[in-house]
Amino acid sequence: xxxxxxxxxxxxxxxxxxxxxxxxxxxxxxxxxxxxxxxxxxxxxxxxxxxxxxxxxxxxxxxxxxxxxxxxxxxxxxxxxxxxxxxxxxxxxxxxxxxxxxxxxxxxxxxxxxxxxxxxxxxxxxxxxxxxxxxxxxxxxxxxxxxxxxxxxxxxxxxxxxxxxxxxxxxxxxxxxx
Amino acid sequence: xxxxxxxxxxxxxxxxxxxxxxxxxxxxxxxxxxxxxxxxxxxxxxxxxxxxxxxxxxxxxxxxxxxxxxxxxxxxxxxxxxxxxxxxxxxxxxxxxxxxxxxxxxxxxxxxxxxxxxxxxxxxxxxxxxxxxxxxxxxxxxxxxxxxxxxxxxxxxxxxxxxxxxxxxxxxxxxxxxxxxxxxxxxxxxxxxxxxxxxxxxxxxxxxxxxxxxxxxxxxxxxxxxxxxxxxxxxxxxxxxxxxxxxxxxxxxxxxxxxxxxxxxxxxxxxxxxxxxxxxxxxxxxxxxxxxxxxxxxxxxxxxxxxxxxxxxxxxxxxxxxxxxxxxxxxxxxxxxxxxxxxxxxxxxxxxxxxxx
Numbered sequence: 001x002x003x004x005x006x007x008x009x010x011x012x013x014x015x016x017x018x019x020x021x022x023x024x025x026x027x028x029x030x031x032x033x034x035x036x037x038x039x040x041x042x043x044x045x046x047x048x049x050x051x052x053x054x055x056x057x058x059x060x061x062x063x064x065x066x067x068x069x070x071x072x073x074x075x076x077x078x079x080x081x082x083x084x085x086x087x088x089x090x091x092x093x094x095x096x097x098x099x100x101x102x103x104x105x106x107x108x109x110x111x112x113x114x115x116x117x118x119x120x121x122x123x124x125x126x127x128x129x130x131x132x133x134x135x136x137x138x139x140x141x142x143x144x145x146x147x148x149x150x151x152x153x154x155x156x157x158x159x160x161x162x163x164x165x166x167x168x169x170x171x172x173x174x175x176x177x178x
Numbered sequence: 179x180x181x182x183x184x185x186x187x188x189x190x191x192x193x194x195x196x197x198x199x200x201x202x203x204x205x206x207x208x209x210x211x212x213x214x215x216x217x218x219x220x221x222x223x224x225x226x227x228x229x230x231x232x233x234x235x236x237x238x239x240x241x242x243x244x245x246x247x248x249x250x251x252x253x254x255x256x257x258x259x260x261x262x263x264x265x266x267x268x269x270x271x272x273x274x275x276x277x278x279x280x281x282x283x284x285x286x287x288x289x290x291x292x293x294x295x296x297x298x299x300x301x302x303x304x305x306x307x308x309x310x311x312x313x314x315x316x317x318x319x320x321x322x323x324x325x326x327x328x329x330x331x332x333x334x335x336x337x338x339x340x341x342x343x344x345x346x347x348x349x350x351x352x353x354x355x356x357x358x359x360x361x362x363x364x365x366x367x368x369x370x371x372x373x374x375x376x377x378x379x380x381x382x383x384x385x386x387x388x389x390x391x392x393x394x395x396x397x398x399x400x401x402x403x404x405x406x407x408x409x410x411x412x413x414x415x416x417x418x419x420x421x422x423x424x425x426x427x428x429x430x431x432x433x434x435x436x437x438x439x440x441x442x443x444x445x446x447x448x449x450x451x452x453x454x455x456x457x458x459x460x461x462x463x464x465x466x467x468x469x470x471x472x473x474x475x476x477x478x479x480x481x482x483x484x485x486x487x488x489x490x491x492x493x494x495x496x497x498x499x500x501x502x503x504x505x506x507x508x509x510x511x512x513x514x515x516x517x518x519x520x521x522x523x524x525x526x527x528x529x530x531x532x533x534x535x
Contacts, residue, residue, distance in 0.1 A: 024355070039358035040230065040358060040359050040361055041358065041360075041361050041362060042358070044235055044361065045364070048235065117503075117505045120236055120365075120366055121236075121365060121366075124365045124366065126364065126365050126369065127365050167437040167438055167444075168504060168505060170437065170438030171437070171438050171439055171440065171441075171442060171443075171504045172504050173438075174212060174438055174439060174440035174441075175211055175212035175367070175370070175440045175441070176211050176212045176213050176214060176287075176367065176439075176440030176441020176442065176504075177211045177213075177214040177217060177220040177223075177287060177288065177292075177367045177441045178236060178237065178366060178367045178441065178501075178503055178504075
């Protein structure tokens with residue numbers, strides 16, 4: 001009796017194996033395969049691309065003002081947008097870029113670091129949002145300067161905070177697991 | 179020391195240590211994230227993301243090395259007739275231990291292997307993590323000496339030891355078939371990876387060697403505390419550190435300092451507590467995350483349950499944003515570590531054979 005039961009179990013297992021092989025090798029109809037396929041990766045990519053184009057559209061007026069040299073107006077426009085979308089990383093990045101152009105380096109560093117803390121895409125080489133080049137240039141020009149200020153004990157609290165942010169950005173550029 | 183070096187097993191363990199150190203540096207050179215050539219907790223977080231256990235789009239990749247560790251161990255154990263199903267010791271505490279192992283690792287940003295890869299690359303922020311790991315090992319040992327015992331695993335004839343290797347065979351299939359529900363990051367650290375076949379091959383080799391030698395980082399530290407320099411694992415550990423250091427120097431990856439280190443933060447007190455948790459859990463359950471994978475591969479269903487717990491933990495630390503980042507350790511990450519330490523202390527209280535003490 002037990003032996004017969006084992007045989008039945010063995011046969012059922014074999015049936016499972018054959019079915020699995022059949023399913024994996026695509027013997028089912030193309031249509032049913034399409035129905036079964038849940039391509040989360042594609043959904044994720046579409047959502048990301050949608051986010052990027054939304055950000056481009058949202059901040060287009062700011063970028064236009066900045067490109068036409070109206071940096072102060074661009075900052076006012078950013079203030080307005082940040083009331084509607086507070087703690088939004090792309091706005092922080094743009095604010096950092098504009099402040100850099102205006103020569104307010106310390107503040108710019110803070111905003112850029114804050115943007116990267118919110119979204120690592122800004123230091124990625126592959127991301128369409130990447131500001132890696134800008135951050136590399138910023139580190140090359142400012143890190144030694146702020147280190148020197150700290151070493152001379154002449155650093156204010158705000159420049160100490162900027163140095164901390166520069167170290168953070170340096171760490172993110174260095175890579176590593178997140 | 180002389181006694182240890184006369185034993186051929188010690189040399190085999192040292193070979194395992196040197197392979198691990200070399201692979202840890204070279205996998206980063208071949209494409210894995212900087213200082214993360216081998217990091218079991220990072221690999222688990224990546225793999226949990228790939229399986230949809232969290233939705234951090236920058237941390238989703240089925241790491242071939244992880245699959246290689248388990249299946250390499252299985253193949254070696256079967257080949258040398260050491261594969262045997264065993265289990266049945268404190269299943270729920272072991273599952274939760276797996277979760278808290280990953281909580282501790284993620285707050286520190288890395289498993290014990292990565293701690294030393296970071297340290298030998300000059301990352302001085304790991305020093306408090308090292309203190310924590312040693313302190314945790316000491317706490318665990320004190321517990322064991324006081325009679326803490328999770329219970330013995332018993333041999334099983336039901337083949338339960340095959341389930342974890344079979345789970346990893348399924349992951350291997352997913353890696354190559356790539357069904358639509360498995361996610362692979364296009365950005366972030368999970369998009370940085372060594373070529374699949376090389377990573378898998380190295381994983382299989384390390385898994386097999388670690389199965390034969392019982393190599394384990396926390397095991398090396400633990401054995402040093404118990405046996406001093408007579409312990410083979412200690413010598414394997416020393417060789418691992420030396421080889422990683424030399425390989426780091428040779429590949430230009432040695433940059434000593436506290437600042438600007440890859441995958442590191444300056445919340446050093448929490449690095450200490452994170453690794454304190456990892457060290458104490460590891461000693462109590464008989465091995466660090468890497469060793470748990472190897473044991474699961476050789477048929478230990480208890481270790482298999484720890485591995486499932488680690489997967490669960492890897493999903494949770496990302497989904498609940500408990501993991502440390504370069505910006506520091508989030509509040510809920512700190513809370514999770516404190517809960518983990520309370521979990522350990524409660525286990526030290528409850529699983530005591532008071533007659534021993």
